[in-house]
Amino acid sequence: MGLLSKILFFPVTGPVAGIRWSLEQVQTAVETELTDDSRIKQELMELQMLVELGDIDDAEYVRREALLMQQLREVRSWREHFGMSAPGGPVRVARGASAEE
Amino acid sequence: MMDGMVSGEGRTVEADSRRGDDAVGKGGETRGEGGKYVYCIIRLDSARDFGPIGIGDGANRVYTVHYKDLSAVVSDTPIVIYDPTRENVLAHEFVNETVMREHTVIPMSFGTVFRSEDDVGELLRSTYQAFSDVLDKMQDKIEFGLKVLWDRDKVIADLERSNDEIRRLKDEITRNTQSSTYFARMQLGRLVEGALEDTGNSFVSDIHETLKEVAVASRSNKPIGDRMIMNAAFLVERHREKDFDEKVREVSRKYEDLLTFKYTGPWPPYNFVNIKLKLEKAE
Incomplete structure (x- = not known):
């Protein structure tokens, strides 16, 4: 086979490998997007600022806060789904650990 | 380094090896339990x-x-x-x-x-x-938060009065409405952007310098939203609280036409304590 298989299969194997690679990239990107709560926290702080400055009223604050809390909960459940650490919930001191300052 | 606060950043997620633990919320929770x-x-x-x-x-x-x-x-x-x-x-x-x-x-x-x-x-x-x-x-140390916001339009208006080069270019553009002003407009935009950044930085460092004298330490956090130019925390000795207050009032009077000050506290020293606890999930 050797050269012949390369000639025969090259046009096929090339793109397939490429597709698999890019699908993995998409998967990683999706995982990162689903499990990142920094944007939500940033938005929460901005929302706080808006209500303090009087740019939005209290009812609007409450409505948007509820949406952000929902998003936070979703991120938390995705983090659990992917086996990552999730904020909140009961904790205890890890065995054999000593805190560092 | 002291920053952040006590948090579970060092949290590790491990399977809990304790089995057969009593179920959560066994009812009749009294103080000391649960x-x-x-x-x-x-x-x-x-x-x-x-x-x-x-x-x-x-x-x-x-x-x-x-x-x-x-x-x-x-x-x-x-x-x-x-x-x-x-x-x-x-x-x-x-x-x-x-x-x-x-x-x-x-x-x-x-x-x-x-x-x-x-x-x-x-x-x-x-x-x-x-x-x-x-x-x-x-x-005996406490934390104060200081957020400073600016009104961009007011600062720009102020720059147009005080900055000779900006004023000259602006006059030129107003006088000459021909297409040749396109370049002048571009130049003006760049000039204003640069001047805005310099002005913002000088406001922030002036405020920092004024307050540093009466604080033990300070820390700058990322500004929230696009109107904020400063988001800082200051660690202050309890007995100097009045001095710090006075300095904040002094510096906010100085900039009252251009800047809005959001002064909060006293807080626990959130921004000056960082103990990373090794915590794990307890299911």
């Missing part, structure tokens, strides 16, 4: 009650769990995840404020729940030295 929400750590070697001001539904009593001369300030809670809603965050803060009136506190991050009083005791035992050291360092 979950504990931890607000802060203080230097105190005896029991204390801070009243029914705890987080959650109902009037949960806030009290202390102690080990040697350290106490954790806690209230009973079901094993739940607390959303950082305004209501919950304010409840957490209110307890810390109350405790702070008489004690130096190391604040815990929002939402820290332990399964039992024993687990809280284990936290104090295993982290005793780090908590003690930080409490010594933070003795």
Whole structure:
């Protein structure tokens, strides 16, 4: 086979490998997007600022806060789904650990 | 380095090897049993009650769990995840404020729940030295927050009056409405952007310099939103609180036409304590 298989299969194997690679990239990107709560926290702080400055009223604050809390909960459940650490919930001191300052 | 706060950043998620533990919420929860929400750590070697001001539904009593001369300030809670809603965050803060009136506190991050009083005791035992050291360092120190926002349009209007080059270009553009002004407009835009950045930086460093004299330490955080040019925290000795107040008032008067000051505190030293706790999930 050797050269012949390369000639025969090259046009096929090339793109397939490429597709698999890019699908993995998409998967990683999706995982990162689903499990990142920094944007939500940033938005929460901005929302706080808006209500303090009087740019939005209290009812609007409450409505948007509820949406952000929902998003936070979703991120938390995705983090659990992917086996990552999730904020909140009961904790205890890890065995054999000593805190560092 | 001291920054951040006590948090579970070093949290590791491991399967809990304890099996057959009693189920959560076995009913008839009394004080001393069930979950504990931890607000802060203080230097105190005896029991204390801070009243029914705890987080959650109902009037949960806030009290202390102690080990040697350290106490954790806690209230009973079901094993739940607390959303950082305004209501919950304010409840957490209110307890810390109350405790702070008489004690130096190391604040815990929002939402820290332990399964039992024993687990809280284990936290104090295993982290005793780090908590003690930080409490010594933070003795009689409090934190103030200062956020500074600007009105871009006002600052630009001010620049157009005070900056000769900008004024000259602007006049030129107003006089000459031909297409040749396209380049001048571009140049003006760039000039204004640059001048804005310089002005913002000089405001911020001037404010920092003024307040540094009366603070022990300061820390700059990322501004929130596009109108904020400064988001800083200052660590201040309790007995210099009045001096710090006075300086903030002085500098805000100086810039009252252009800047809005949001001055908050006293806070526990959130931005100046960083103890990374090795915590793991307790299911």
